[in-house]
Amino acid sequence: MIKTTLIPLAAAIGMIWATGAQATQTVKWAHVYEPSEAYHHWAEWGAEQIGERTNGRYKVDIFPASTLGKEVEINQGLVLGTVDIIYTGQSFAAQTYGPLALSDAPFVFRDYTHWQAYTQSDLFQEFGEGYTKASGGNVILGDCYYGQRHVTSNKPIIEPADMQGLKIRVPNAPIYSLFPKAVGARPTPLAFSEVYLALQQGVVDAQENPLPTIRAKKFYEVQDYIDLTGHVTGSNLIVAGGPFFNRLPDEDKTIFREVLGEVAQKVSADVREQELASIDWFKAQGVKVLDVDRDAFRELTLPSLNGDEATWTLEEFDRLQALK
Numbered sequence: 001m002i003k004t005t006l007i008p009l010a011a012a013i014g015m016i017w018a019t020g021a022q023a024t025q026t027v028k029w030a031h032v033y034e035p036s037e038a039y040h041h042w043a044e045w046g047a048e049q050i051g052e053r054t055n056g057r058y059k060v061d062i063f064p065a066s067t068l069g070k071e072v073e074i075n076q077g078l079v080l081g082t083v084d085i086i087y088t089g090q091s092f093a094a095q096t097y098g099p100l101a102l103s104d105a106p107f108v109f110r111d112y113t114h115w116q117a118y119t120q121s122d123l124f125q126e127f128g129e130g131y132t133k134a135s136g137g138n139v140i141l142g143d144c145y146y147g148q149r150h151v152t153s154n155k156p157i158i159e160p161a162d163m164q165g166l167k168i169r170v171p172n173a174p175i176y177s178l179f180p181k182a183v184g185a186r187p188t189p190l191a192f193s194e195v196y197l198a199l200q201q202g203v204v205d206a207q208e209n210p211l212p213t214i215r216a217k218k219f220y221e222v223q224d225y226i227d228l229t230g231h232v233t234g235s236n237l238i239v240a241g242g243p244f245f246n247r248l249p250d251e252d253k254t255i256f257r258e259v260l261g262e263v264a265q266k267v268s269a270d271v272r273e274q275e276l277a278s279i280d281w282f283k284a285q286g287v288k289v290l291d292v293d294r295d296a297f298r299e300l301t302l303p304s305l306n307g308d309e310a311t312w313t314l315e316e317f318d319r320l321q322a323l324k
Contacts, residue, residue, distance in 0.1 A: 027060040027244065029085040030068040030077065032192050037216045038270035039087055039144065039236070040064045046263040053255045060085070070191045072172065078138050078241030085244070085260070087144065087236045091173035096138075097131040098311030100237075105305050106179040107298045108320060109233040112145070112272060117323040119143045119235070119264075123316065137242020141257055142264025146234035147210025147275045152223040154205065159293045160184065160300050169195055169207040174309060179208075179231045182301040199223060210234060211278035212271055226282055226289045229297055238264055 029047065033039040040062065047060035068074055068083060071092050077083030094101035102108065109115045118124055128140040151157055151168065164184040170176035177187040188204050198204050199222040207219060208231070214220055238260045245253065282289050306314055 024056055024059050027058050027084045028063065028068070028082075029060055030063040030074045030083045031087040032066045032071050032074075033064060033087065034216050035064050037212070038267050038274065042263045042266045042270065043087075045266070046259050049259045049262070050255065053259065054252060057252070066191075066193045070193060078239060079136065079243070081241060081243035083241065085238065085240050088239055089146075089171060089173065089234070089236055091171065091175040093131060093140075093237055093239065094175065094311060095173065097127070097134040099313075099316055100127050100131060101173070101175045102127075102312040102316060102320060104173075104175045104232060104234060105310075106182075106231045106301045108305070108317070112233070114323060115145065115233050115235065116268075118320060121323055123319050123323070132242075135242065137246050139240045139242070139245050140237050141240055141260040142238035143268075144236045144238065144264045145268035145271050146236050147212055147271055148230040149208045149210055149232040149234050150214070151206055151208045151227040151229050151231075152214060152219055152225065153227060154224045156225055156288070156290055157206075157227040157229070157292060158290060159296055167205045169198060169204040175311075176232075178304055178309065179229075179297075179301055182304050183297060195219065196222065208232075210271070210275060211282070212274040215274075215278060215281065220282060220285065220287045224288060226287055227292055228290060228294075229292055230294060231297060231301070235268075 027050075029043055031039060031043065043062045047062055050058050050060050069077060071088060074083050074086045075088055075092050078086060090100045090104045094104070103115075103118060109118070124143070132139055151163075153166070155162070157163055160183040163180070166180075166185040167188055168180050168185050169190045170180060170187045172189040172191065180187040190198055190204065195207050196217060196219060199207060199219060206223070208229070209217070209219065211226070214226065220226065240256065240260075245256070248256065279289055306317055
C-alpha cells in the first residue's frame with residue numbers, strides 16, 4: 001500500500017513541476033505611439049511571432065500611447081522590472097550612455113541609406129555594448145526608422161531668420177535643443193502626449209516631428225504650415241530590460257533577438273514608405289507644405305555639434321560621417 005501511494009504522489013509532483021516549467025510568462029512591451037502607427041502594428045506582429053516561435057511560453061502584451069507612462073517613465077521601468085520591452089528614442093537611451101545621442105544630432109545623416117549603414121555598422125554595435133554596460137544589463141535589439149523631423153508652425157518658415165524667437169516644442173532630451181538654439185528659436189521641452197493641446201492653446205508656437213507622426217498625431221489640425229527642414233533623421237531603439245532579458249534561456253534570447261530585429265526592419269520599411277507618400281496627402285488636406293533653405297539651416301547648426309554639449313567624441317562623429 002505504501003508503494004502504490006508513493007508512486008502516484010511522485011507522478012503528481014512531476015506533473016506539477018512540468019506544468020510550472022511550461023507556464024506562460026507575460027511580457028510587457030510599452031511605447032508612446034498611437035495604435036494607428038506602424039510602430040504599434042509591427043509590435044503586435046512581433047508579439048504573435050514570439051508566442052508562436054516559443055510554443056506559447058511567452059505572451060507579449062503591448063501598451064501603446066503612453067498607457068504605462070511617458071518616455072522617461074518607461075525607460076525607468078526597464079530597470080525597475082515593471083516594463084520588459086520598450087521603443088525609445090536614441091536620446092532618451094543616451095541619458096544612460098551618451099554616445100547614442102549622436103544619431104539624433106541635426107544634419108549628421110546624408111539620407112536614408114546613410115542611416116541604414118549606421119544601423120549595420122560596428123559603430124552602432126559598440127554603442128549598444130556600451131549602453132548595456134552603462135544601464136546595468138538593458139539590451140538593444142533593434143533600431144527603427146522614425147523619419148526626418150520637420151517643423152510645423154502657424155507662420156511660414158523658409159530661412160533661419162524665420163525661427164528667431166519661435167517657441168518650439170522639443171522632446172525632453174538635450175540633443176533636441178541643438179537645432180532650435182542654433183537658429184535662434186526657443187526650445188520648450190514637453191511630453192509627447194501634451195503636444196497637441198499645447199499647440200492648440202498657444203503654449204508653444206511650433207513643434208517638430210516626422211511626417212507620419214504629424215499625420216498620426218493630427219498636429220496639422222492645429223498648425224498651418226509644414227516646413228521641410230529635415231533637420232534630424234530620427235530612429236527609435238527596441239530595448240529589452242536587463243531584469244527581464246538576462247534571465248531568459250539562451251534559446252529564448254535568440255528568438256527575441258530574431259523577432260525584434262525583424263520588427264525593426266518592418267517598422268523602418270513601413271515608415272519610410274509612409275514618409276514618401278505623406279507630402280501629397282498633406283497637400284490634399286489643404287496643409288501648406290513649404291520647401292526651405294536647408295543648406296542655410298545646416299551651415300548654422302553644424303558648428304555646434306562637437307561643442308561642449310556633445311556626448312560623443314570627434315572620432316565617433318568622423319566614423320559616422322565616413323559610413324557609406
